[in-house]
Amino acid sequence: MTDHQPSHTPRSLIVSFYGAYGRGAAGRPAGPLPVAALIRLLGAVGVDAPSVRSAVSRLKRRGLLTSGRTADGAAGYGLSDAARQLLDDGDRRILGRPATRPGRGWLLAVFSVPEEERHKRHLLRSRLSRLGFGTAAPGVWIAPAHVHEETRHTLDRLGLAPYVDLFHGRHLGFEPTAEAVARWWDLDALARRHHAFLEAHEPVLRRWARRRPTPPEEAYRDYLLALDSWRRLPYADPGLPAAVLPTGWPGVRSARVFTALHRRLRDAGETFVAGVLDRGVG
Incomplete structure (x- = not known):
């Protein structure tokens, strides 16, 4: 887990673009976006054309983008069904920023992977970590209960569901929950990322x-x-209960800053996207 603001890679920016504007971009029906328009739109945030083409190719190989033709017959790329599900799940967490309410409890993921399939064990640990799970014990991962639906979608999509049992429960002791949470997650590193x-x-x-x-x-x-x-x-910070977080937790402030930027800028940015798509090659 890095402690600094990560750099903006072409691949990450393309995913962010499709998440913000690529699902029926600028009020248009969902479908392939012209390659030339993608180059213009990513160029506005400093990504050159060769980097856009390379990143799009990698995302296509990963099954997140699919090639097709626009209504005008131009070559373009649209979201795969798996990518659309991924982004829909992301909306609830990234834009909704759910915080655990008292009494909601915890989601436990208990897994066992045969030794001959240990590569799936690594993939499973990696995905649970990306979903915001902390490690309660070897083979036992924990997260706020509200990530249940997204966890099911992710495990199903990756073919990992047969190796995992999911449980919903409450923490009954013996340590106070705040101390347990500080052991399950690296709160200092999370705070540095928010800062x-x-x-x-x-x-x-x-x-x-x-x-x-x-x-x-x-x-x-x-x-x-x-x-x-x-x-x-x-x-990284899946919306942990306020009662178990340190006083003055910076995640509250960073969520407010992003929400304010989203409300102030998102729709105006869509106007720019619409203009580029209307011009075709831009």
């Missing part, structure tokens, strides 16, 4: 708070960069 997000994007929010009107291309650029930084955080 890094704030350092990068809180000044952006302050600048926009003083500006009227909202230039679409600038709004698009700042929003996509903020989204690309933010969308990792609700997975």
Whole structure:
């Protein structure tokens, strides 16, 4: 787990773009987006054309993008069904930012993978970690109960469901839950990630708070960069109960900053996306 603000890679920015604007982009029916338009749209956040093409090819090999033709017959790329499910799940966590309510309890993932399939054990651990699970004991991972549906979708999609049992329960002791949570998650590292997000994007929010009107291309650029930084955080920090977090937890502030940027910039950015798609090659 890194403690600094991660760099924006072409592949990550493309995923963020499709999440924000690529599912029926700018009020249009969902479908392939022209390659030339993707190059123009990613160029606005500093990604050159060869990097866009390379990243799109990798995402296609991973089964997240599919090639096709636009209504005008141009070559383009759209989301696969698996990618659409992934992004729909992400909306609930990234945009909704659910916090665990008292009494909701915990989700336990207990797994056992045969030795001859140990590569799946590594994949399973990696995916549970990405979903925000902490490690309660060897082979026993824990997360707030509200991640249940997304966990089921992820395990089914990756063919890992046969190796895992999921349980919903309450923590009954013997340590106070706050002490247990500090053992299951690296809260210091999570706090540093929130502070890094704030350092990068809180000044952006302050600048926009003083500006009227909202230039679409600038709004698009700042929003996509903020989204690309933010969308990792609700997975590393899955919305742990406030009662078990340190006083002054920075996740509360970073969530407010992203939400304010989303409300201020997202729709103006869509205006820029629509203009690029209307122009075709841009």
